[in-house]
Amino acid sequence: MVDVSHASLNYGDLNDARSGRVPVGAVLGSDAAGVVVQAAADGTGPAVGARVVALTSGAFAERVAVDVGALAEVPKVLDLAKAVALPVAGVAALRSLRAAGLEADKRVLVTGASGGVGKFAVQLAARAGAHVIASVGSTARGEGLADFGADEVLIGLDGLEQPVDVVIDSVGGPQLVAAWSLLAPGGSVQSVGWTSGEPAVFPPYATVGPTKSLMSFVIEGHVGPDLAVLTELAAEGALTVEIGWQGSWDHFAEAAEALRGRRVSGKAVLKMSRSERHAPTLPPQG
Ligand SMILES: NC(=O)c1ccc[n+]([C@@H]2O[C@H](COP(=O)([O-])OP(=O)(O)OC[C@H]3O[C@@H](n4cnc5c(N)ncnc54)[C@H](OP(=O)(O)O)[C@@H]3O)[C@@H](O)[C@H]2O)c1
Numbered sequence: 001m002v003d004v005s006h007a008s009l010n011y012g013d014l015n016d017a018r019s020g021r022v023p024v025g026a027v028l029g030s031d032a033a034g035v036v037v038q039a040a041a042d043g044t045g046p047a048v049g050a051r052v053v054a055l056t057s058g059a060f061a062e063r064v065a066v067d068v069g070a071l072a073e074v075p076k077v078l079d080l081a082k083a084v085a086l087p088v089a090g091v092a093a094l095r096s097l098r099a100a101g102l103e104a105d106k107r108v109l110v111t112g113a114s115g116g117v118g119k120f121a122v123q124l125a126a127r128a129g130a131h132v133i134a135s136v137g138s139t140a141r142g143e144g145l146a147d148f149g150a151d152e153v154l155i156g157l158d159g160l161e162q163p164v165d166v167v168i169d170s171v172g173g174p175q176l177v178a179a180w181s182l183l184a185p186g187g188s189v190q191s192v193g194w195t196s197g198e199p200a201v202f203p204p205y206a207t208v209g210p211t212k213s214l215m216s217f218v219i220e221g222h223v224g225p226d227l228a229v230l231t232e233l234a235a236e237g238a239l240t241v242e243i244g245w246q247g248s249w250d251h252f253a254e255a256a257e258a259l260r261g262r263r264v265s266g267k268a269v270l271k272m273s274r275s276e277r278h279a280p281t282l283p284p285q286g
Pocket of ligand 1: 010012092111115117118135170191192195196197217218219262266
């Protein structure tokens, strides 16, 4: 049982809120960090008082019961506010790059590179020795990505002509179709998300030719070991956690509007304020 001090807001949390799949009154949220207040009954997992981060349903809560396989202890030097940004976005970046069979010198295109998944994917791919091409929506949204290891920062896919070996795509729609056409034989597109909300229409014969793959992606199974890798990298300073919006849970609507409005660079982090907890208000759909 974890006493939650911080949660992070993911694009997927907002999708869940409006999906109709989640029953009214259910506790949303996926990323939680805090302190263990009750250890697992079978003796596994961290002890009472341990600082932990978890990928769990119901993260937007005062306390959440977490499977011990879904959490990692947070190194002393890492703030919980930073650790909490890692679960969904960091694990998606790490696992999608792994699924693509990332190797040094591969050309990797990361779309939506200004966002949560994108900023971690750029850094992890660069760390693996890849040539990283970061695609963003505007010049301002591309700021800082070169420092994170991006060799090229593009608006959309403007000017990209050389083939790429891997695409980590969180935008979907026409950009996915364009990225597919740039994919080298043997390469793969990892379809992580679809923030464009637009259909992807492939021209006839676009999928006929030398073997390359479009792979669906979802986070499944125990994430504890990958969370431990990510928290260690962040603690060592080898992975920067950029927090583009940070504030109290009481300002949830402001965080949600900023995320949907493409105004968060990196991650949005909520500090859970114990005294005034109440249900958040979602911004109007749009
Ligand atoms: N499959 C999984 O397990 C998994 C895990 C994590 C995330 N996801 C999905 O991955 C996607 C990204 O998640 P995230 O948490 O990184 O979101 P995020 O932090 O909001 O970042 C998304 C990025 O997408 C771009 N974007 C937003 N709206 C767009 C639009 N209409 N057209 C083109 N680009 C747009 C924005 O970049 P610019 O402003 O620079 O254009 C933004 O920085 C979401 O669809 C999420 O549901 C899936």
